[in-house]
Amino acid sequence: ELKVEQNPLFLSMQEGKNYTIYCNxxxxxDRLYWYRxxxxxxxxxxxxxxxxxxxKQEGRLMASLDTKARLSTLHITAAVxxxxxxxxxxxxxxxxxxxxxxKGTHLIIQP
Amino acid sequence: xxxxxxxxxxKITETGRQVTLMCHQTWSHSYxxxxxxxxxxxxxxxxxxxxxxxxDKGEVPDGYVVSRSKTENFPLTLESATRxxxxxxxxxxxxxxxxxxxxxxxxxxxx
Numbered sequence: 001e002l003k004v005e006q007n008p009l010f011l012s013m014q015e016g017k018n019y020t021i022y023c024n025x026x027x028x029x030d031r032l033y034w035y036r037x038x039x040x041x042x043x044x045x046x047x048x049x050x051x052x053x054x055x056k057q058e059g060r061l062m063a064s065l066d067t068k069a070r071l072s073t074l075h076i077t078a079a080v081x082x083x084x085x086x087x088x089x090x091x092x093x094x095x096x097x098x099x100x101x102x103k104g105t106h107l108i109i110q111p
Numbered sequence: 112x113x114x115x116x117x118x119x120x121x122k123i124t125e126t127g128r129q130v131t132l133m134c135h136q137t138w139s140h141s142y143x144x145x146x147x148x149x150x151x152x153x154x155x156x157x158x159x160x161x162x163x164x165x166x167d168k169g170e171v172p173d174g175y176v177v178s179r180s181k182t183e184n185f186p187l188t189l190e191s192a193t194r195x196x197x198x199x200x201x202x203x204x205x206x207x208x209x210x211x212x213x214x215x216x217x218x219x220x221x222x
Contacts, residue, residue, distance in 0.1 A: 033210045042201065043154075043213040088153060098144045098169060098203075099211060103153040 002027045004091050006102035014110055016078055021105045023072040023089035031092035032072045033099065034063050036085045043088065047074075079109045114138065115214035117202050123220045124192055132187045132217050134202030140212075142205045143185040144169075145177065147198040148216075154201065160185055192221045 003026040013019055023032070030051055035043040047056040049065035049072060056063050060083065062075045072089055086106045090099035118133045134143065141162050146154040156169030158177040166177050174196060176188045189196055199218050203211040 035210075035213075042215045045210045045212070048210050090154075098142075098146075098156045098159050100156075101146075101154040103151065 002029075002091060002093055002100045004089060004100050004102040006087075006089055006105050008105060009103060010106045012108045012110065013076075013079055015080055018078065019076050021074040021076075021087055021089075021107075023074070023102055025070050025072075025091045025100075027091075027093055028067070028070070029091050029093045030065075030067045031094075032065050033090045033092070034072070034074055035088045035090065037088065037104070038085050046087075076107075081109050081111055083107065084109045115202060115204055115212060117200075117214035117217050119217060120215065121218050123222065125222050126192055126194060128192050130189045130192055130219070132189075132200055132202075132219070134185045134187070134214060136183050136185075136204045138204060138206070138212075139182055140204035140206045141182075142211075143179065144203040144205075144211060145175075145185070145187045146201045146203065147171065147196075148201060149198050157187065157200075189219075194221050197221045 005024045007022050032049045034047040036046050037043050047063040052067040054065045060077045065072045086104045088104045090101045116135045124130050144159045145157040148154050155171045160166045160179045163182050179185050199216050201216045202214040205211040
């Protein structure tokens with residue numbers, strides 16, 4: 001059974017700081033996704049990582065994938081309040097049966 | 112360009128009642144999924160479908176029924192609602208190139 005663990009589950013940080021969210025998974029996979037969810041809203045796709053060593057960047061967010069370590073990271077640089085949200089990683093092990101999600105990291109960025 | 116439409120957005124019902132959540136997509140994506148989101152659990156897969164007339168169970172299928180007679184529709188039915196099924200339900204689709212795209216969700220309360 002695939003397990004996906006995110007940490008931390010809750011993070012409060014100040015604007016301007018850097019931080020990293022970690023996503024570990026238990027089964028071999030080379031497909032990992034990051035989503036953002038605002039309160040009461042749907043999930044928005046942020047990054048698609050499809051191979052070992054993949055790195056994607058969008059603004060202050062950068063995601064990477066190490067398939068050998070079964071680890072993905074989401075790095076936040078010089079955080080701003082607008083990045084406050086819940087971030088989910090999700091792993092795809094192939095086939096038609098959807099994604100397995102981590103429990104999410106609730107991120108609050110304070111001025 | 113509506114993409115994915117879920118209805119209703121909000122629903123309150125009583126235990127023992129049957130309730131159907133609707134999901135409609137305009138992309139003609141092959142794959143469709145139903146997830147439930149609960150605090151502390153992230154998103155968990157209920158059922159998925161690889162094509163019309165092909166459905167399969169996910170992680171938490173008990174108490175739910177799905178059908179997919181047409182590619183664009185994937186309704187989820189709670190045959191006899193229980194309080195433990197109070198949740199936010201998300202429908203998602205994907206083509207051969209994931210990631211999954213999510214609907215706006217249905218917030219279901221069972222009294």
